[in-house]
Amino acid sequence: MDERLVIRPLMQRLSLRQGLIQVWSNSILNESLTYFLQLVISGIAVGSLYALAALGFVLIYKATDIMNFAHGEAMMIGAFLCYALIVAGMPFYLAILLTTAAAIVFGFLTERLVLRPMIGEPQFAVVMVTIGLSIFLRSLSGIVFGHDNKVFPSPFSQTSINFAGLVLSPTHLWAMAISALLVIGFFIFFQYSRQGLAMRGVANDQDTAMLMGISVKRVFALTWGIAFAVAAVAGIFLANVMVLNIGICLVAIKAFPAVILGGLESIPGAIIGGLVIGVLETLVGGYLDQTLPGVKDLTAFVVLFFVLMVRPYGLFGKPEIERV
Amino acid sequence: MRSKTFRETYREDIRIFQTIWVRFWFVIFAVLLLSLPLWADPYIIYMVNISGIAVIAAIGLNILTGLTGQISLGHAAFVALGAYTSAILASRYEFPFWLAIPIGGISAAFFGILLGFPCLRLKGLYLAMATMSFGVVVEYGVTHWESVTMGVRGISVPSPSLFGYSLGDPNRFFYVTILLVSLLTLTAKNISRSRIGRSFIAIRDRDVAAEVIGVNLTRYKVMAFAISSFYGGIAGGLYSYVTTYLHPENFTLLLSIEYIAMIIVGGLGSILGSIIGAVFLTVMPDIIKGVADFLGRQLPFMQGLYDEEWNVAAFGLLIMIFLIAEPSGLSGIWTRIKTSFRNWPFTY
Numbered sequence A: 001m002d003e004r005l006v007i008r009p010l011m012q013r014l015s016l017r018q019g020l021i022q023v024w025s026n027s028i029l030n031e032s033l034t035y036f037l038q039l040v041i042s043g044i045a046v047g048s049l050y051a052l053a054a055l056g057f058v059l060i061y062k063a064t065d066i067m068n069f070a071h072g073e074a075m076m077i078g079a080f081l082c083y084a085l086i087v088a089g090m091p092f093y094l095a096i097l098l099t100t101a102a103a104i105v106f107g108f109l110t111e112r113l114v115l116r117p118m119i120g121e122p123q124f125a126v127v128m129v130t131i132g133l134s135i136f137l138r139s140l141s142g143i144v145f146g147h148d149n150k151v152f153p154s155p156f157s158q159t160s161i162n163f164a165g166l167v168l169s170p171t172h173l174w175a176m177a178i179s180a181l182l183v184i185g186f187f188i189f190f191q192y193s194r195q196g197l198a199m200r201g202v203a204n205d206q207d208t209a210m211l212m213g214i215s216v217k218r219v220f221a222l223t224w225g226i227a228f229a230v231a232a233v234a235g236i237f238l239a240n241v242m243v244l245n246i247g248i249c250l251v252a253i254k255a256f257p258a259v260i261l262g263g264l265e266s267i268p269g270a271i272i273g274g275l276v277i278g279v280l281e282t283l284v285g286g287y288l289d290q291t292l293p294g295v296k297d298l299t300a301f302v303v304l305f306f307v308l309m310v311r312p313y314g315l316f317g318k319p320e321i322e323r324v
Numbered sequence B: 001m002r003s004k005t006f007r008e009t010y011r012e013d014i015r016i017f018q019t020i021w022v023r024f025w026f027v028i029f030a031v032l033l034l035s036l037p038l039w040a041d042p043y044i045i046y047m048v049n050i051s052g053i054a055v056i057a058a059i060g061l062n063i064l065t066g067l068t069g070q071i072s073l074g075h076a077a078f079v080a081l082g083a084y085t086s087a088i089l090a091s092r093y094e095f096p097f098w099l100a101i102p103i104g105g106i107s108a109a110f111f112g113i114l115l116g117f118p119c120l121r122l123k124g125l126y127l128a129m130a131t132m133s134f135g136v137v138v139e140y141g142v143t144h145w146e147s148v149t150m151g152v153r154g155i156s157v158p159s160p161s162l163f164g165y166s167l168g169d170p171n172r173f174f175y176v177t178i179l180l181v182s183l184l185t186l187t188a189k190n191i192s193r194s195r196i197g198r199s200f201i202a203i204r205d206r207d208v209a210a211e212v213i214g215v216n217l218t219r220y221k222v223m224a225f226a227i228s229s230f231y232g233g234i235a236g237g238l239y240s241y242v243t244t245y246l247h248p249e250n251f252t253l254l255l256s257i258e259y260i261a262m263i264i265v266g267g268l269g270s271i272l273g274s275i276i277g278a279v280f281l282t283v284m285p286d287i288i289k290g291v292a293d294f295l296g297r298q299l300p301f302m303q304g305l306y307d308e309e310w311n312v313a314a315f316g317l318l319i320m321i322f323l324i325a326e327p328s329g330l331s332g333i334w335t336r337i338k339t340s341f342r343n344w345p346f347t348y
Helices: A003-064 A071-087 A092-118 A123-145 A170-192 A194-204 A206-211 A216-241 A246-262 A267-288 A296-310 B020-034 B042-067 B075-092 B097-116 B124-144 B170-192 B195-205 B207-212 B217-243 B253-266 B271-298 B309-325 B329-342
Strands: A161-163 A166-168
Touching (some): A003 A071, A003 A166, A003 A194, A003 A246, A003 A267, A071 A123, A092 A216, A092 B309, A123 B253, A123 B309, A170 A267, A194 A206, A194 A216, A216 A246, A296 B124, B075 B124, B124 B253, B195 B207, B271 B329
């Protein structure tokens, strides 16, 4: 039997198969790259919401040295208030403005009633007061607003934007734009305005600030007002992306790792921390959720733990120096 | 006649029973407590069991947070570790309860040491964050490691027995709880008034200064973590036997916050405070429910207004009120009343 008769078809078949493998792996590579990019994009989208939440934490910590555990509740109450106003027939933009104004008043009240009596108390006590405030507000909201899911009447278009195979919703784009705007706004505020300078002074040293004629009490009240306003805006965006229910305040717990990663005093740090946490979380969710269900929600805390071990003051924070 | 407390030696100052009257009232209290199963109804027995568990966990947290000054937002994790260890040993390997509970405590203490070492360099806020993330990780593990913990289906615990004598009846298991509570309370009291406790307090007040006067920070901080988590683990083990069913939802961040509320309301750094706070906050939801029911009967518009959420709201409100108005807690109020009576008619 002629050898060629046997071998040639075999060779042909082999090369054919190799070609197939080539094509197949190319498409896999392409697909996996698209998948990866899509995950990163959605991660940035989620992260921009974390960043918005983290911004409020940093504001309060920067000026008053308090970690506000009740921040998530401020976001949730803002979202619910805005929802109630819209349902009552108010146009979206007016509702946002009114909610922000109400949040500022709410921030003033919180500072006056809960935090001002704690000035001069050990940090442990102050942290615990905000934790107490947090579960108090959360359960009170549960009683007032109920536990069912509500769909937020979104003003943004629901059709997602398709860019070269990557999908993104307009709400996320808006959230990114708003956080960028807020960061620039705060940068200008802290750098150039009188009140911003006063806040930085108070953050640096309360006694010296007082000696320079800055009213520390007013600065504190202002800080809480602004932070709660930012929280309300963040809450409204969250309600647009997720369903509106009491669980929204749990997003703030995700913002802790973002704040710690970025550094507690750093506003750009909060944004970068939020984005990093968002991207990491989505990547872990996209690749590991099949094998370890629910591991996505754990990512932020594992990151938090390792950041605390390696660099507790975060990427852009100041290392704490203790004088004895 | 002595007109006020007057102590001549240090030993006298740290005595557990300061006066003969304290001893007298204590004996009466003990007799009443031990005879409870003879005359009280099952509901009270159940409440005493649950309060006892809360007391153990709260004392543990108070050693770490109140005495040593290390904030922990992850105490529920240790309770969960102890509870699941005991439950799995008892249900799958048929360990008797008197082995399962201590092993649960030891396994929790092991994890406490494991957490304590990396947490040595953290304090205040950062420590709170680290312990909180530990709590979240444990909660995740308990929920998702289904081959071991049964996940959200929950795990049921066989009823305990001692040498063939069944202790499944709450009236009988009551004595196990009381025994453990008294043993662990006595241990904690002795820890707090010995060299170890004084080192803890020195670390709380100023860790650098404590190190300068010769307190080994590594050793005592890790020790505080270990003791605290051991107490949490024992409480967890008891919990699994009293409720006979474990579910991951019982061990969330909210439980950690409840323990913190207990020690704040009771009094930070005080053993008596942990007991008062734990009992008070365990009984409080039922008091609120009772008051709401009563009001519902009297005023028609109040009917059906009661919600589980009221309890959590009350926890939050109590934490705030006590921290703002009475940082020394219920035990501080108690001491003040006692001294003012003892010194009467003088103010102090």
